[in-house]
Amino acid sequence: MPKLFGSSGARGLVNAELTPILAAKVGLAVATFSKAEKVLVAWDTRVSGPMLEHALVSGLLAGGANAYCLGVVPTPVLAFLTMRLKADAGLMITASHNPPQYNGIKIFNSQGLAYDDESQIKIEEIIEKRSLRLADWRVVGEASSLDKSQLYAEMIKKTVKLRKKRRIIVDPGCGATFSLAPAILENIGCEVIAINAQPDGFFPARSSEPNAESLKDLAKIVQELGADAGVAYDGDGDRAAFIDEKGNFADFDRALAAYSAYIVKRNGGGTVVTNVEASMCIEKVVNALGGKVVRTKVGDVYVAEAIKQRNAVFGGEPCGAWIHPQLHCCPDGILSSALLLKALEEENKGLFDFIAEIPLYTTLRRNIACKNNMKYKVIEKIGKSVKSEFPAHAEVSTVDGVRMSFEGGWILFRASGTEPLIRLTVEGESLKAAKEIMKKGIVLVKKSVEEMRK
Numbered sequence: 001m002p003k004l005f006g007s008s009g010a011r012g013l014v015n016a017e018l019t020p021i022l023a024a025k026v027g028l029a030v031a032t033f034s035k036a037e038k039v040l041v042a043w044d045t046r047v048s049g050p051m052l053e054h055a056l057v058s059g060l061l062a063g064g065a066n067a068y069c070l071g072v073v074p075t076p077v078l079a080f081l082t083m084r085l086k087a088d089a090g091l092m093i094t095a096s097h098n099p100p101q102y103n104g105i106k107i108f109n110s111q112g113l114a115y116d117d118e119s120q121i122k123i124e125e126i127i128e129k130r131s132l133r134l135a136d137w138r139v140v141g142e143a144s145s146l147d148k149s150q151l152y153a154e155m156i157k158k159t160v161k162l163r164k165k166r167r168i169i170v171d172p173g174c175g176a177t178f179s180l181a182p183a184i185l186e187n188i189g190c191e192v193i194a195i196n197a198q199p200d201g202f203f204p205a206r207s208s209e210p211n212a213e214s215l216k217d218l219a220k221i222v223q224e225l226g227a228d229a230g231v232a233y234d235g236d237g238d239r240a241a242f243i244d245e246k247g248n249f250a251d252f253d254r255a256l257a258a259y260s261a262y263i264v265k266r267n268g269g270g271t272v273v274t275n276v277e278a279s280m281c282i283e284k285v286v287n288a289l290g291g292k293v294v295r296t297k298v299g300d301v302y303v304a305e306a307i308k309q310r311n312a313v314f315g316g317e318p319c320g321a322w323i324h325p326q327l328h329c330c331p332d333g334i335l336s337s338a339l340l341l342k343a344l345e346e347e348n349k350g351l352f353d354f355i356a357e358i359p360l361y362t363t364l365r366r367n368i369a370c371k372n373n374m375k376y377k378v379i380e381k382i383g384k385s386v387k388s389e390f391p392a393h394a395e396v397s398t399v400d401g402v403r404m405s406f407e408g409g410w411i412l413f414r415a416s417g418t419e420p421l422i423r424l425t426v427e428g429e430s431l432k433a434a435k436e437i438m439k440k441g442i443v444l445v446k447k448s449v450e451e452m453r454k
């Protein structure tokens with residue numbers, strides 16, 4: 001795993017970890033690495049966005065690349081336009097759903113795909129080894145602004161036209177979707193009522209991470225205004241979360257499974273990609289329809305890569321990041337909400353019924369303390385012994401930690417990326433089944449830690 005970059009690009013506290021100096025180096029490194037002539041740059045509504053944009057652009061120009069500044073647009077819009085306008089790279093300044101004091105830089109290649117680990121490591125090496133290539137003064141790049149969001153809006157309008165007018169409450173949470181999301185949903189035929197639709201980098205209305213807790217107000221408004229659904233986005237608009245017509249938060253796993261089932265049914269089969277943490281309800285419904293589920297490491301970059309490799313029909317993670325590969329390969333909140341509304345219309349259902357068919361399972365989580373210098377070795381050891389410790393096993397995967405699935409559930413052992421912990425996630429068809437699996441998992445971790453100490 002690269003050091004400067006995580007699975008979602010470089011991210012950190014503004015002016016502590018992520019400084020303009022670093023941003024300029026990233027810009028220059030991207031120009032050096034991709035020999036780019038044309039690079040798109042955008043930011044979400046964070047306060048530090050313009051500061052980092054100027055630094056990043058300065059780095060690009062110094063490397064001889066021309067920078068086209070899109071201003072505040074969602075991450076998927078930047079990714080889509082990078083591909084559509086045939087740019088050599090796209091740079092998004094965002095910390096996604098993180099608190100306002102954070103920011104980050106996510107890099108996209110000419111196909112609109114986020115840089116994979118290998119490319120990110122190369123950028124890092126260029127920065128660390130100071131092999132940044134400054135252009136001759138005669139050929140430094142030029143910066144200009146560019147507004148091509150209408151190409152994105154047209155792409156969605158061409159894909160989704162609703163016959164029935166539904167009342168939708170849209171909550172951009174003061175993030176990057178603040179103007180595009182209400183406009184696009186109205187454009188495809190919804191009656192839109194927007195809340196928290198003013199850009200504000202302090203995210204005063206709610207956390208920039210949409211979840212059941214942060215969307216309580218939205219749920220109440222959906223109920224009080226008798227709306228058909230509520231939709232909310234994270235800070236940079238690659239995630240969407242939904243409230244059904246009864247005012248319930250639509251469970252992420254079940255919504256992902258329900259939409260996967262709809263796509264597989266429409267395609268008469270096909271592969272769906274998700275990560276190792278998603279609920280097994282997705283296999284339950286996709287397999288029953290003749291489709292197949294492929295699981296990857298946690299991180300939308302890995303999901304997108306697997307979608308490309310396997311020619312999958314759909315993919316997503318249970319945080320609301322859904323990828324629609326027929327259009328582009330960046331998770332896209334606005335597109336996901338438009339396509340979900342189209343699915344509801346075609347199935348002639350409300351969101352509540354659309355999801356109600358998906359089985360509801362029990363998830364348990366537990367952290368076990370384990371020293372940083374031991375945690376990865378313990379996971380490796382568990383990977384080797386798990387088959388003999390769980391004789392009734394069905395399938396073992398070591399794509400991210402160790403994941404083992406059984407008839408009635410699964411367990412995932414992962415080392416925390418940041419803390420001295422081993423994280424256990426268990427899902428069972430019932431609470432009793434989940435508890436039994438968890439008990440065995442804890443015994444196995446403790447035994448492995450003991451043996452390592454000897």
Ligand code: MG
Pocket residue numbers: 095096097234235236237238239
């Ligand atoms: Mg995001």
